[in-house]
Structure formats: C-alpha cells, structure tokens
Amino acid sequence: MxxxxxxxxxxxxxxxxxxxxxxxxxxxxxxxxxxxxxxxxxxxxxxxxxxxxxxxxxxxxxxxxxxxxxxxxxxxxxxxxxxxxxxxxxxxxxxxxxxxxxxxxxxxxxxxxxxxxxxxxxxxxxxxxxxxxxxxxxxxxxxxxxxxxxxxxxxxxxxxxxxxxxxxxxxxxHPTAPLFDQEMQTLKPRCIRALKRIFILCDQDMDGALSDAELNEFQVKCFNAPLQPAEIVGVKRVVQEKIPEGLNDLGLTLTGFLFLHALFIEKGRLETTWTVLRKFGYDDDIKLRDDYLPVSFKRAPDQSVEMTHDTVEFLRGVFSLFDIDNDGALQLSELEDLFSTAPESPWDEAPYKGAGEENALGGISLNGFLSEWALMTLLDPSRSLANLIYVGYAGDPASALSISRRRHMDRKKQQTERKVVHCYVFGPKNAGKTAILNSLIGRPFKDNYTSTTDECYTANVVDQLKGTRKTLILREIPGERVKKLLSSKDALAACDVAVFVYDSSDELSWKKTTELLVEVARHGEESGFGVPSLLVAAKDDLDPFPTSEQCSARVSQEMGIEAAIPVSVKLRDLNNVFGRIIAAAEKPHLSIPETDVGRSKKQYREFVNRSLLVVSVGAAAVVVGMAAFRAYASRRNASG
Structure with missing residues (x-):
C-alpha cells in the first residue's frame, strides 16, 4: 500500500x-x-x-x-x-x-x-x-x-x-523492497537515481564531490544534528578502505555517497536512507510527493497547459549542458544522463517514444527536445512538472506552466494566444496520415504500408513567415477509433485544428473522408466545440481519380472551408501544410465546417433572434404609445 x-x-x-x-x-x-x-x-x-x-x-x-x-x-x-x-x-x-x-x-x-x-x-x-x-x-x-x-x-x-x-x-x-535488490545485493535503479539527484542538490559548488562543509549541511538538513569532525573522519575512512574511488581531494564522490547508503541498508539501517529520501520530498514509490507538486491543473475541457517562456529557456540551458559533443543533438546516452535524476526516463514509451525530431544517428534535436516537453505538458502536466523538478528546475513550481484561455473565448476574440497547436489527423486506412505525421519530424518516407491501430503523436517547432514559432502536435486518430472518440461530448474540446487526409488517387478514400468530415463537423455543432478544419489531398504524385477536383471543390464550398491542400510526402512537396495548419489555428473563428443540419439550425437561431428583435421593437413602440396616450389623457382631464 x-x-x-x-x-x-x-x-x-x-x-x-x-x-x-x-x-x-x-x-x-x-x-x-x-x-x-x-x-x-x-x-x-x-x-x-x-x-x-x-x-x-x-x-x-x-x-x-x-x-x-x-x-x-x-x-x-x-x-x-x-x-x-x-x-x-x-x-x-x-x-x-x-x-x-x-x-x-x-x-x-x-x-x-x-x-x-x-x-x-x-x-x-x-x-x-x-x-x-x-x-x-x-x-x-x-x-x-x-x-x-x-x-x-x-x-x-x-x-x-x-x-x-x-x-x-x-x-x-522503512520498506526494503523499493530501495534494495536482495537477490543482486545492490541498490535499485530508482533509489540510485533519487540519491544522485540529492547528491547534486547538496553539491552546491558543483565540483562533483561533497566537501566536509557540504556533508555537514546535508546532515543538519536530514537529521537536525551536525557531524562531529571525528565522525567525518570515520565515514571517510570506511569509504577509503572499501571503495577508494568513493573519495577524492575535494571530498565524498557520488560513488562514495551511494556506497554509504548501500552499507546502511545492508546493516538494517533503512531508516537512515528513508529519512534522507523523505527530507527531499520522496514518497514510498521513490517519486516526489504530491505536496512537492502543489499545483492543481484544474481546467475546462477546452483549455490546455503550456510551458512558460522561462521554462522553455531553462530547458534550452539543460539541453546545451548535456549536449557534451556540441553536435546540436542529444544522443541516447546524453538523454539518459539528463534524466538520470528522474525515477525513469519519461520518454521511453508511447506516446512520447519517437514523437520528436531525431538526427541520422538517433539523437534528438533541440526542436525535438522542446517539442517532447510540450507534448508531455499537454498530455500530462503533473508528470511534466515533476520531471522539470527532477532535472533541476528550481523556480516556483506554480509559475513553470500556464493554462491557456478557453477556446470559445479565442473564437469570440477571433485570435488565439496559444503557442502549442494540437491538431487531430483523421482519415481512412492507407490515406497517408502516418506519412504526414512522420514528415513533421523529418522521418524519411517509406513505401511499404503498415496500418496504424493505436493513436500516435508527433511534435515539432514550426517557423512561420512572420518570424513567429509555434509547436505543432499532430495526433493521428485511426479510422476504427473515431466512433469511440466521438462518444464523448468533450471529444473535440482539446483540438485546435482537425485535418482530414484522403488518398487523392482513390475515390473510395475520398468518400470515407467526407463521411468522417461530416461526422466530426456534426459532433462539433452538437457539442459546441466546432473546430477549424482542413482537407489534405495526399499522394499528389499519383494520378487523381477522375472527378477529384470537382468533388473537393464542391464539398469545400458547401461546408465553408478552404479547398483541399495537395501534398506528396514521397516527393517532399508538402505545400506548407504545417504552416497552414498553424494559420488555421490562429483564426479559430474561421474554417469551421457547417453541415446542412447545423446550417438550418443556425438560420433558425438567426430567424428567432431577428423575430425577437422585431417583437422587442414592437413592444417598445407599444410602451411609447401607452405613455403618449396617458400624457394626452391626463392633459385632457386637467383641461376638462
């Protein structure tokens, strides 16, 4: 428990x-x-x-x-x-x-x-x-x-x-299981990672060793009592005898610090290590306790969480600190090192694994690194905040992340302040959705097709013509997942832009995509979370089906959205599709598709509003007439 x-x-x-x-x-x-x-x-x-x-x-x-x-x-x-x-x-x-x-x-x-x-x-x-x-x-x-x-x-x-x-x-x-592997007789990885973070926090001059003064300060913080000089000598002697690399001229090294904790545990003094861990905010699972992450991310379904400017700058600094070879990318070993003070590397599994831009050697670029953080902040803000603290963020946790304005307010104001754009990518099987997601992070095009059954994400920084930069997050929604997604009233609340991809050489693909577009648009109208939508005609390197252009033009016109954007990922002709997605998000009141049902409801509402206006003008005329009549009557009575 x-x-x-x-x-x-x-x-x-x-x-x-x-x-x-x-x-x-x-x-x-x-x-x-x-x-x-x-x-x-x-x-x-x-x-x-x-x-x-x-x-x-x-x-x-x-x-x-x-x-x-x-x-x-x-x-x-x-x-x-x-x-x-x-x-x-x-x-x-x-x-x-x-x-x-x-x-x-x-x-x-x-x-x-x-x-x-x-x-x-x-x-x-x-x-x-x-x-x-x-x-x-x-x-x-x-x-x-x-x-x-x-x-x-x-x-x-x-x-x-x-x-x-x-x-x-x-x-x-003071349980043994989280700290120590009885079989291997070693500290467990998560315990080592927590103790490493504590060591770094206590190594105030950052020289890689705890001096006598730093050791003493650590002792006072954890146990409310200073170390006597003789005790420091005793501790060092034990380390020196058992593990010489545990000491150097500057003091106790991380190796020595970890050795001492393993020694305490082997001797049954688990309370010593647990006291240290708890003083630095860890719980029984060796994760930061909830009271160390006091920020509540309560928000409406149409609000999202983003990193503040200062947090992004902090992460830029962290990136350059761990980019040891200065090649502008973090190799796997460098990234492991960066997260070695967190309980585990947070991006080892879906949806984060492979969601950011990588170089040819598998290293993650600065844009990829910042985009992965933006994705984690969007999907799991508490986890993002905890990991910021694990990697050394020392600012006020409450000001590390911010909650965006509600989307319906953005529509009212006809602009958005969001720096992260969350885009849902819809489309039938084999339409080319995954290829578009991959091209956002520069992953090479593959000819062989494999069907995507799970939702997946990619994220990258997109530079715009005006010189501004936004992070675009693409979320691929496989065809068979659409029903499940739309079964929730808030399904589209978290979406800034919906993109509908179809294979422009395949008429059936087009038909299925228009059905999806109508289904999503209807859901938006019913739930009040209508979103700007774009059609993307993929596989532009193949011959289009005969009536492709006319069909696309007709649907765009009928539903009040832009004409389809032709792209060929294979030929790397993307027609600035990512810039256009961002542009659609920046005008949240435009490009929202309308269905016949939605349009007639809207016309009906407008008719009712106009009628009410006529009624209220009429009522005002009656009131004015009554007042005039009363004034006339009172004058007549007075003269009579």
Whole structure:
C-alpha cells in the first residue's frame, strides 16, 4: 500500500496455524507481561504512538485459523500494511505449513505487503535439538522475497516480544523492497537515481564531490544534528578502505555517497536512507510527493497547459549542458544522463517514444527536445512538472506552466494566444496520415504500408513567415477509433485544428473522408466545440481519380472551408501544410465546417433572434404609445 504522504498509522495482521501463540503474543506486547487467560481471538489491539521511536501507532489484528473464518481473514489480510506469520518453536509442522500454505496463500490473492516470520514459544523448544534460525529460514527467504525479517520470541519469558511489532512497523515505514535488490545485493535503479539527484542538490559548488562543509549541511538538513569532525573522519575512512574511488581531494564522490547508503541498508539501517529520501520530498514509490507538486491543473475541457517562456529557456540551458559533443543533438546516452535524476526516463514509451525530431544517428534535436516537453505538458502536466523538478528546475513550481484561455473565448476574440497547436489527423486506412505525421519530424518516407491501430503523436517547432514559432502536435486518430472518440461530448474540446487526409488517387478514400468530415463537423455543432478544419489531398504524385477536383471543390464550398491542400510526402512537396495548419489555428473563428443540419439550425437561431428583435421593437413602440396616450389623457382631464 504505497502512501504519498507521511503515514499516521500501521495496521498489522497476525496469522498462522492454530495453537502457535498468536493471541498470547499480541496480549503480551500490549500489556508487557504474560497474560494468564487469553481469549481465542483478541479484538483489535492498539500500541500507542510513543511505543516505538518512529512515533506512529500500530493496530494489531488477531485472526482465527478456523476454516469457517477464512473469508474474514482474507478481508483483513487485504487491508494489512504488514503481516506477521507465526509458527510454534516446539511444533516443526507449524513451520512447514508457512511455506506449504500461508506464504503461497498470501501470493494467491496478490498481497504485496512485507511479511515478518515469527517463531513463538521459544521457551518450549527442545534444547536437545538446537537449530540455527538462519539455517532454517535462509532457503525459505530465498524463495519468498516478501519475508522482511525472521525472529523468535517467547511471550511467557518476555523474550523479544516488542521487537516483533517493531520490525513489522519498520518494514512498513522503512520498506526494503523499493530501495534494495536482495537477490543482486545492490541498490535499485530508482533509489540510485533519487540519491544522485540529492547528491547534486547538496553539491552546491558543483565540483562533483561533497566537501566536509557540504556533508555537514546535508546532515543538519536530514537529521537536525551536525557531524562531529571525528565522525567525518570515520565515514571517510570506511569509504577509503572499501571503495577508494568513493573519495577524492575535494571530498565524498557520488560513488562514495551511494556506497554509504548501500552499507546502511545492508546493516538494517533503512531508516537512515528513508529519512534522507523523505527530507527531499520522496514518497514510498521513490517519486516526489504530491505536496512537492502543489499545483492543481484544474481546467475546462477546452483549455490546455503550456510551458512558460522561462521554462522553455531553462530547458534550452539543460539541453546545451548535456549536449557534451556540441553536435546540436542529444544522443541516447546524453538523454539518459539528463534524466538520470528522474525515477525513469519519461520518454521511453508511447506516446512520447519517437514523437520528436531525431538526427541520422538517433539523437534528438533541440526542436525535438522542446517539442517532447510540450507534448508531455499537454498530455500530462503533473508528470511534466515533476520531471522539470527532477532535472533541476528550481523556480516556483506554480509559475513553470500556464493554462491557456478557453477556446470559445479565442473564437469570440477571433485570435488565439496559444503557442502549442494540437491538431487531430483523421482519415481512412492507407490515406497517408502516418506519412504526414512522420514528415513533421523529418522521418524519411517509406513505401511499404503498415496500418496504424493505436493513436500516435508527433511534435515539432514550426517557423512561420512572420518570424513567429509555434509547436505543432499532430495526433493521428485511426479510422476504427473515431466512433469511440466521438462518444464523448468533450471529444473535440482539446483540438485546435482537425485535418482530414484522403488518398487523392482513390475515390473510395475520398468518400470515407467526407463521411468522417461530416461526422466530426456534426459532433462539433452538437457539442459546441466546432473546430477549424482542413482537407489534405495526399499522394499528389499519383494520378487523381477522375472527378477529384470537382468533388473537393464542391464539398469545400458547401461546408465553408478552404479547398483541399495537395501534398506528396514521397516527393517532399508538402505545400506548407504545417504552416497552414498553424494559420488555421490562429483564426479559430474561421474554417469551421457547417453541415446542412447545423446550417438550418443556425438560420433558425438567426430567424428567432431577428423575430425577437422585431417583437422587442414592437413592444417598445407599444410602451411609447401607452405613455403618449396617458400624457394626452391626463392633459385632457386637467383641461376638462
């Protein structure tokens, strides 16, 4: 159960075979004495906050082993933060039932919580057959990695009873699994990345090492206490002996810093590393906590999120810092390095992978880099903000991104202030949609056709004639996805321009595209989110179907949009199609297609409005007439 903030309680369920001493263990921990008469199943028992150093109360849930109570036990186990599994030291069969029944059972209903294995009744063990706990438990712990700790205790002799629930609490508050790979005996990648970011933040003079003064400052920030000179010498001696590259003339290197944390964890001092991570804002999943990203991106469906000018400038600086070979592109290794302080590289998967402009060697250009950020900001602003902070953005998070004006206001004002244009690309199969998306990011044309079944994106900066630059994001919507998309009222709210692509050599492609155009236009009219639309006649290098031009001209005229733009991606003749998409977005009140139904509704509305005007003028005339009549009547009465 991952918690984003600070935990206020820990819930521990105790389970195991009948007669293994579960209830006696709980009662003994709560009363700090051996109870004489223990009921078969205890009610929930609470250990107060001051019971353990972490000052977090522990609620312990006892359980019955009987078969008829199995449903209740499963429910409790699902709500648990940790599970204590008991066996009796004097009954070897109860130990074997842990790995034949209890541990597989926990896995069966996908419990992901830490497990503490506890041998109860230590005082009753047969001393003629001494056994090492480590020898017995080692193979079981190899097989069941969820086991955090094994411990033996005796409620009757008061041996290691409070320790049982201390380990259970510690396993929840300071879990091993996110930090350390038990099998490989190494820190996990996400933990390394977080510690690297913390190291960089603490290395204030940016010389690649933590000096004594920086180490001391780090210690005060995390543990509210300075390091004594002798302690600094001691820490350095350990590093020097075990890993010489962990130190240099300037102080403790990143290698040394990571080594120390691995050492703490191996020695069971996980709370040290967790204290450091939490001081720097990390949650149980080693991601920044929600309170470190306090910005709410609440917005209307027709508003979008963009980076501010200062954020773009910050990212330009980051790009040049990591472009080590100054070739104007970030190679894969440079990009990995740039994101090595984030939980993972955010662009390794769809929809970001391959959405930006790359050079021949697979490196991402500056335009591609900024466009990927613009795309992530548009689709997932919280993730974008978190990653800005991971890569070193130190400004106020609230001013890193901004929310655009509503689209209906843009239409009213007949202009838009948006720097990012989001364009939906519609069209039937094999119309040439993907080729247009690829040409936006300079990807070479491929003759062999593969059908696109998933939505995909490309994004790039487009320079315009007036010298302004905007980022264009193309979102390809496969034909079979259109119905699903349009089933939502807000389907077109996020769209600045809709482009309808057809194969100009294929009459059937044209027919399907006009059907799509009418369907989308109708949805826009009904939802109030009508969008500027453009027709694109793709494959202009092939012979057009006979009536191609007349059909296109007729539909454009009837629906009130521009004539189709002929393009040939194969011949690289794009007819400034991307500039024209941006131009359409800049005049959000124009090029919105009208259907017959929409037009008659509009005419009807205009007729009603005109009639109301006539009625109100008529009503005003009546009012004026009445006033004149009253004035005349009162004068007549006065003279009479």
């Amino acid at each position: 991952a918690h984003s903030g600070v935990r206020t309680s820990v819930r521990v369920v105790v389970a195991g075979d009948h007669g293994t001493g579960k209830s006696a263990l709980i009662a003994s921990a709560a009363s700090e004495s051996f109870p004489e008469n223990v009921p078969p199943v205890l009610p929930p028992t609470r250990l107060p906050a001051d019971f353990y150093p972490d000052r977090v109360p522990v609620t312990i849930i006892d359980s019955s082993s009987s078969f008829e109570n199995r449903g209740k036990l499963v429910e409790e186990l699902k709500k648990a933060d940790a599970v204590v599994l008991t066996y009796a030291c004097d009954q070897p069969t109860t130990l074997s039932s842990l790995y034949t029944f209890w541990l597989p059972e926990l896995r069966r209903f996908e419990s992901k919580v830490p497990v503490i294995v506890v041998g109860c009744k230590l005082d009753l063990r047969d001393d003629d057959h001494p056994m090492s706990l480590e020898q017995v438990m080692s193979p079981i712990m190899q097989q069941f990695r969820e086991i955090e700790t094994c411990i033996e205790c005796s409620a009757a002799s008061q041996i290691q009873v409070p320790e049982v629930f201390y380990y259970a609490q510690k396993a929840v508050l």
